[in-house]
Amino acid sequence: MEAVEVRNIVLEIIEDVALDEDLTNLKDEVSLRDQLDLDSMDFLDIVMELKKRHKIEVPQEDYPQLATMQSCVEYLTPKFQ
Amino acid sequence: MTQKYDVIIIGAGMSAMAAGIRLAHYGKKTLILEKHFISGGLNSYYQRGKRKFDVGLHALTNFCGPREKRKPLTKLLKQLRIPYDTFELQEQSHSLISFPERTMKFSNDFNELVEEVAQNFPHEIDGFSKLVSYMEEYNEVALDNETIMAKDVVSKYIKDSLLIEMIFCPLLIYGSAWEDDMDFSQFVIMFKSIYLEGFSRPKGGVRTIIDTLLKRLEESECEVRFRCGVEKIITKDGKAIGVLTTKGEEIHADKILSSAGNPETMKLVNNDLSQDQLPAIGKLSFTETILCTDQRPKELGQDATIIFYNNRDKYSYRRPETLIDNRSSVICLPNNFSNDELDEGWIRLTMMANYPKWKELERNVYLEQKNIVLEESIEIAKKFLPNWDGSFQFKDVFSPTTIERYTGHFQGTVYGSTDKKRDGKTEYENLYLIGTDQGFLGIVGSMLSGVSMANLYGLMD
Ligand SMILES: Cc1cc2nc3c(=O)[nH]c(=O)nc-3n(C[C@H](O)[C@H](O)[C@H](O)COP(=O)(O)OP(=O)(O)OC[C@H]3O[C@@H](n4cnc5c(N)ncnc54)[C@H](O)[C@@H]3O)c2cc1C
Numbered sequence: 001m002e003a004v005e006v007r008n009i010v011l012e013i014i015e016d017v018a019l020d021e022d023l024t025n026l027k028d029e030v031s032l033r034d035q036l037d038l039d040s041m042d043f044l045d046i047v048m049e050l051k052k053r054h055k056i057e058v059p060q061e062d063y064p065q066l067a068t069m070q071s072c073v074e075y076l077t078p079k080f081q
Numbered sequence: 082m083t084q085k086y087d088v089i090i091i092g093a094g095m096s097a098m099a100a101g102i103r104l105a106h107y108g109k110k111t112l113i114l115e116k117h118f119i120s121g122g123l124n125s126y127y128q129r130g131k132r133k134f135d136v137g138l139h140a141l142t143n144f145c146g147p148r149e150k151r152k153p154l155t156k157l158l159k160q161l162r163i164p165y166d167t168f169e170l171q172e173q174s175h176s177l178i179s180f181p182e183r184t185m186k187f188s189n190d191f192n193e194l195v196e197e198v199a200q201n202f203p204h205e206i207d208g209f210s211k212l213v214s215y216m217e218e219y220n221e222v223a224l225d226n227e228t229i230m231a232k233d234v235v236s237k238y239i240k241d242s243l244l245i246e247m248i249f250c251p252l253l254i255y256g257s258a259w260e261d262d263m264d265f266s267q268f269v270i271m272f273k274s275i276y277l278e279g280f281s282r283p284k285g286g287v288r289t290i291i292d293t294l295l296k297r298l299e300e301s302e303c304e305v306r307f308r309c310g311v312e313k314i315i316t317k318d319g320k321a322i323g324v325l326t327t328k329g330e331e332i333h334a335d336k337i338l339s340s341a342g343n344p345e346t347m348k349l350v351n352n353d354l355s356q357d358q359l360p361a362i363g364k365l366s367f368t369e370t371i372l373c374t375d376q377r378p379k380e381l382g383q384d385a386t387i388i389f390y391n392n393r394d395k396y397s398y399r400r401p402e403t404l405i406d407n408r409s410s411v412i413c414l415p416n417n418f419s420n421d422e423l424d425e426g427w428i429r430l431t432m433m434a435n436y437p438k439w440k441e442l443e444r445n446v447y448l449e450q451k452n453i454v455l456e457e458s459i460e461i462a463k464k465f466l467p468n469w470d471g472s473f474q475f476k477d478v479f480s481p482t483t484i485e486r487y488t489g490h491f492q493g494t495v496y497g498s499t500d501k502k503r504d505g506k507t508e509y510e511n512l513y514l515i516g517t518d519q520g521f522l523g524i525v526g527s528m529l530s531g532v533s534m535a536n537l538y539g540l541m542d
Contacts (some may be wrong), residue, residue, distance in 0.1 A: 016162065017159070018159065018166050019158075019162060019164055020147060020148065020158075020159075020164060021156070027399070035149060037148075037150040037155065039151070041160065041536065042154070042159065044536070044540075044541070045160075048107050049541065052107060052108060057201060
């Protein structure tokens with residue numbers, strides 16, 4: 001799977017988890033927490049959505065990899081192969 | 082073959098529905114068992130002729146705007162995947178705390194209360210502000226906070242007992258299981274949810290919330306059975322393994338979440354326990370009077386949304402010695418939320434009541450006493466509706482025994498036991514408490530409880 005597709009998958013999940021947020025101007029290299037009202041519970045939801053929709057497991061020690069959109073895509077793309 | 086679920090939830094009130102949505106959404110095979118024929122529990126709804134009423138709803142606490150960050154209400158809605166706009170929240174105009182010597186006003190703008198305190202209690206405004214700063218830093222939702230009584234903490238900051246009583250009055254009657262005081266964490270939760278955040282009403286009342294939750298339960302594929310109560314919680318070697326329903330079915334589950342209340346749940350585990358072997362049964366119960374008038378409260382001379390009335394020097398928040406306590410009350414005027422959508426004027430009035438006294442009444446005396454509650458309610462409401470002659474088109478009164486009958490809460494208790502279980506754990510493995518007796522109550526609070534207990538014990542381990 002291409003990086004752009006992975007980005008779309010992550011974006012779809014964030015759209016659902018942070019459902020009242022406007023994501024049109026989301027900056028890929030800036031921390032998600034700084035741009036959106038996301039707390040640790042919401043990150044847990046992102047992880048659980050990845051598992052539910054795409055059977056992808058993110059172990060707890062890898063949560064920091066989900067900090068920005070860019071790092072999400074880098075970390076997750078190999079997992080989608 | 083015995084039916085088997087990942088999680089069984091006892092009750093279909095606010096906490097149970099919220100927990101069910103979370104668990105089922107993430108693939109847990111979840112079953113909600115409710116003994117009543119509809120959901121909502123203490124905050125359900127009913128119909129009389131063409132009129133639709135909410136059992137409980139005066140106001141939704143924790144008001145916040147659509148994009149306010151890190152607020153309990155936005156967190157809750159996110160966790161349940163409910164867009165903010167769904168409830169179309171209508172804000173209060175303002176509310177009053179009415180004592181014999183003073184009246185203070187508050188609204189969804191906290192500065193209004195700060196100014197009222199400064200004006201009425203100039204010598205206390207510094208202490209009040211320090212208390213607010215202290216509370217803003219306090220983590221009231223930590224599950225391991227020890228129980229300390231709120232009046233001990235607050236009196237370090239505020240000396241004037243009248244101000245203390247006035248601040249406590251709305252917070253006690255909207256959410257304390259304790260008499261005349263409350264746990265400090267609960268005080269902070271209530272202070273923030275009522276004074277710092279404020280009141281609103283979902284368009285369409287509590288039905289809008291319940292219908293939304295039911296829709297989310299369906300979308301998440303959570304199974305809900307009505308008229309199917311839990312008769313017994315089955316345990317084996319100190320572990321809960323399943324339930325026996327009132328229909329005689331045995332259903333097994335890995336986890337059981339109960340919103341029935343702490344003593345009520347313990348009684349389901351062991352029906353032989355006597356009252357003094359059970360967790361304490363909360364003493365606070367109420368009568369609620371609902372009146373419909375052909376004039377709206379504004380025309381009758383009142384534009385406040387909620388009035389916390391007390392005519393003693395010291396506010397008494399305790400089970401009265403008599404059937405009701407008519408010296409204090411909460412008067413809710415739902416027409417006075419923004420955008421009045423109601424067809425007629427509504428007056429709702431809550432008074433503290435004594436369950437054992439109501440319970441022992443014979444049927445005809447019971448009906449007479451309900452009439453006296455009606456008359457007392459009208460007398461109190463008239464104090465705040467100067468242009469009202471006391472006439473009405475419709476009335477309904479319910480008592481502590483009504484609450485007990487419809488919700489199963491022992492002694493009609495509304496805010497549950499004083500033995501709260503903040504971490505939700507019981508002495509039985511795999512059996513957890515959610516809702517009121519976990520410690521978070523009110524509509525928003527109990528839903529937050531359901532969400533956090535479902536996350537902690539259903540999804541994270
Ligand atoms: C008159 C009144 C006015 C109120 N006004 C407001 C207000 O304006 N704003 C606000 O925020 N809060 C208000 N509240 C408080 C609020 O309604 C409650 O705090 C909240 O609804 C509690 O939810 P819960 O899930 O903890 O419990 P409950 O609502 O008590 O739910 C428990 C459910 O479990 C079911 N049950 C019990 N035993 C069994 C069993 N053995 N088997 C199966 N099912 C069982 C019951 O039928 C019930 O449906 C009011 C309450 C009352 C009574």
